[in-house]
Amino acid sequence: MIEYILFLAGCTVMVLGAVGVIRFPDVYTRLHAATKCDTGGSISILVGVVVALGVGMVSLKVLLVLFLIFSLNPVASHALARASHKFGIKPCEMTVVDMYE
Amino acid sequence: MSKMRFYLRERLDTVKEHIESQLQYGKGIRTWQKILVTFLVLYLFWIVLIGSTATPPLVLGAGVCTLLSILTYDFFARDIRAGENFFSRLLMFVFIYIPELAFIFLFRIIEANVNVARHVILMDINPGIVRIDTTLRSHTAVTALANIITLTPGTLTLDVKETLEGNALYVHWIDVETLSTEEAGEIIKGGVDEWLHRIFW
Amino acid sequence: MASPYLLVALQIVIMVLVATSVICFLRVLVGPTISDRMVGLNTISTKITVMLVLLSILYGRVLYLDVAIGFAMLNVTGSLVVAKYMEGGFRD
Secondary structure (H helix, E strand, O other), X not given: OHHHHHHHHHHHHHHHHHHHHHHOOOHHHHHHHXXXXXXXXXXXXXXXXXXXXXXXXXXXXXXXXXXXXXXXXXXXXXXXXXXXXXXXXXXXXXXXXXXXX | OHHHHHHHHHHHHHHHHHHHHHHHHHOOOOHHHHHHHHHHHHHHHHHHXXXXXXXXXXXXXXXXXXXXXXXXXXXXXXOEOOOOOHHHHHHHHHHHHHHHHHHHHHHHHHHHHHHHHHHHHHOOOEXXXXXXXXXXXXXXXXXXXXXXHHHOOOEEEEEEEEOOOOEEEEEEEOEOOOOOHHHHHHHHHOOHHHHHHOOEO | OOOXXXXXXXXXHHHXXXXXXXXXHHHHHHOOOHHHHHHHHHHHHHXXXXXHHHHHHHHOOOHHHHHHHHHHHHHHHHHHHHHHHHHOOOOO
């Protein structure tokens, strides 16, 4: 029963993240939606898979995939944000303050 | 002129403190402890990737991991802080620190997702790039802090610059609450800074 | 091994993931700058990793999990290469 609730939560978060990627005004806010919702949704769905499978070697491998997504996804988004700031892409008009450079 | 001299002396003291702490903590734990930590992590990875508990792969993995950990111990375990009792710290790390971080993190990830959902639906964003300071110095610790900041509600790390007191992180904040560096640091970092200070230097 | 309800649930989750990938692909097509497109592609790759794990459970093949591990590592490497290129090449 728990796994179905986790699947539902993960799917909801994923859909909201995809809508955020479409709706937000500039690159940095889109990265917010992409990173957080993707990582949170993946963690929820994969933990649901682990709960459904029970203890075993296959669950350990699923946990390894979870750990990789969890630790490598922020690195990619950080690199993309820094590169687009150095590339010269300005933040949108709503931005309050820009202390970087 | 006298004010200038005081300023210079303060600056010199900061530099001296920086160098001393680098020398003290830069050495890290002892060599056999580094080899042991590297071996444990590599062997765990090997077992998970092999995916069986038969005897021949485990023996082969033990041999390969021993060789690799003797060759490459300084890449992986260089940034761990030196301490008094090694084995009690290892046990504390596995049984107390990791569950503590997972427990803190679970609620913050849920909060982050709810937050982004609210911003997507209502569009009440107020973005900006602020700067926060941390006293962590080693590369592993700063990377971990930046990753955790990226996954906690409303923040995304842009860049890291080294300063005398540690490191400065530039953070894109989707809903700016304050402009001062210290308050922003307290809000953004939470308790993660102290948690990382127990393990890394 | 797996109950029929679980298999149906996994198929529904895979369909939702494909639908969200299509939404993100719109951003890849529309996106005004190069990093917008990279954001969309990065999101799609993460979803594909999760889909590989779900497919391995659905078909009962453990081998797909290794493919998922490799894909999760290569995905980040690709993003890093494009980010480095945008910063001005590999000179330093």
